[in-house]
Amino acid sequence: MYIAENSIHDEFRGMIRRFARDKLLPFAAEIDRDKRPPVEGFAAAAELGLQGLPYPERLGGQDGDMLSQSIMVEELARVCASTSLTISSCWIMMAVVDFGTAQQQQDIVPQITRDGGKCAWGLTEPKGGSDLMAAATRAEKGDGGWVLNGTKRFITNGGWADWYLIFARTSEKGFGLFLVNKQDAGVSFGAPERKMGMRGSPTSDVILEDVFLPDDRLLGDPAKGAAYIVEELTRSRIHMASHALGIAAGALEEAVSYTEDRSQFGQPISRFQMVRGMVADMAIRVESARALLHRAAMMVQDNHPDAKMQASIAKVACSDAAMAVTTDAVQLHGGYGYLEDYPVERMMRDAKVTQIWEGTNQIQRLMIAKEVYDARR
Template sequence: MTLEADYRDFRDNIRRFAQTELAPRAAELDRSGEPPHQVHQAAAKLGIPGLPYPESYGGGGADIFAQCVAMEEMARACASSALSLGSSWILSAVVDFGSKDQQDRIVPQMVAGEARSAWGLTEPKGGSDLMAASTKATRTGDGWIINGVKRFITNGGWADWYMVFARTSEKRFGLFLVNKADPGVSFGAQEKKMGMRASPTSDVILDNVIVPEWRLLGDPERGAEYINKALLKSRMQMSAHALGIAGAALTEALRYTKERVQFGQPVADFQLVRGLVADMAIKVEAARATLCSACELYIGGDPAAKTQASIAKVLCSDAAMAVTTDAVQLYGGYGYLQDYPVERMMRDAKVTQIWEGTNQIHRLMIAKDFYERV
């Protein structure tokens, strides 16, 4: 049995949820730019916010492949909603690196869908260069004081908990759990974006924010190690997100070209169209196979998962951009109109090549690993 076969029923269940709750709202959410409140309520009833958390806390106990399946199916229906929902999984880092006390305090909120979470990584002068982060955490008698600005934060202002990456010494970093209600926490204006419009994005401003000692995640000097491990999981989840966009665009293109008649026959009968569709399908299936391989390596504890996840990230996001662009082309003039979903998918796809480490950075990482193998 393959992973895909093992999770077929699970995929079907998530797909039904996505088509029922996400897809009908996708266009309106894109137009309004409002956060997907109703989607979150529906997802909580199904247990999606708790998917990666332990069953002992009422979570789903899902492995990374199941998380990727869920993310892909949700992104097929609405990339913005999928992004916001998946952000609730960030605090699974508390399970990986935190204390039992932290887990008892935080995890039940996430599993129940009562709280949302967000990264606190990117800064105005530090995107892919995470080690250039200047946000500073200074130890006090009974906790820490944090100062800095985090930029392009998904769920910024909407999330309740922020996992903040901050410098604790000249060359060391820690991870801190910051709540939006903490004095000194404020948010910049919501960014006006090309795509992912229903997923809030803003600066998170930390001005002398005092956090108690229990909000420090693990060792205050091992934050870089923790974040790299957390980002490996996130990278695969977001690869699946991009794959979902690509798969949805391919499906829409197939449907449209079968129905659209030109010169007395369906557009799908033209040889050039079939060649383009075949290339789209190849990109989607190659990306899916690579992501599945990365998940298998990760589940098996193989260190090769790191590079395979980078390859999956590049393949999935490049496929998302290429396939959505081709889908718009196949729609002709209609593809340029907001009345049709491929226009939204193309806008949503672009950022997948930028976040989670730009594809250029991942290519450098992939090349480095392969050179070291020689």
């Protein structure tokens, strides 16, 4: 039931593949080396309206389904994981569509779909990311609004984004989601983190010191932020799984091409059985991860009761595939794979974080196991 891209999805994939090759590939190595945001790729994507893909047409978006979103992220990450992440981070504000008022939607979403606005979300804190419910950032209710204090750590697009979706404690046990603008008084940013990979994607602390937000910057119910975030994380796990899959697919392609070009013992190394076995295993990992991912994407689209677990399964499968396939791709390049001159070196560095963020793969496995046991009751 939950399978397959139709011809529209096929055509879309082809279009995004050509776009990525023409507009992202020329800058992929450069932004990694210079550790700078992907301004060229971001602007080119905005011209096509890619930042608006999941948003409703009435708000300037394209009403793209989950499968289209997955295909887009995969194809962009296939050539440049940093640019792909920067663009898909703009989809975080779907939370405003899901839980915001009509006015909030009108105020925020067109800035993203039409005006090149950039987004981020702040869940993780210095004391921890896995134990989200231990978050210490506080939002105190005051006259006509809320006052936020706290620090969010490892925030993708920190300092670069215009809008931040901030998860903050509103009572002893309750959390809210708040819309914070870069220009709000009391908002500042830490130094850019120096990372192993994803170097073209800015990451920094977001520091909130007595940030006053009027009431209309609270999203929905001040006690339901945790439930909202679980819903948004289910969708974003599909995006992050797609991102990881794209890195794996790109590395496989590089490995196939290199092994056909490189000769040893008087013949292309692609003729050696051990090399072919590795390539076959890489292809199996990519194809099986994609099948799981597409199934999960369609289940999320349909609000299937098992969608959350399937999104976790896809996240683990795709990110574990990314790490394994990129490592093998480096291996198949021999010594050259260890040099910055070949993209597989960057791909292997970019792959690692896909097992860490968006709920580490250990946390995903805990969640999957819980669902498996609960299903017996």
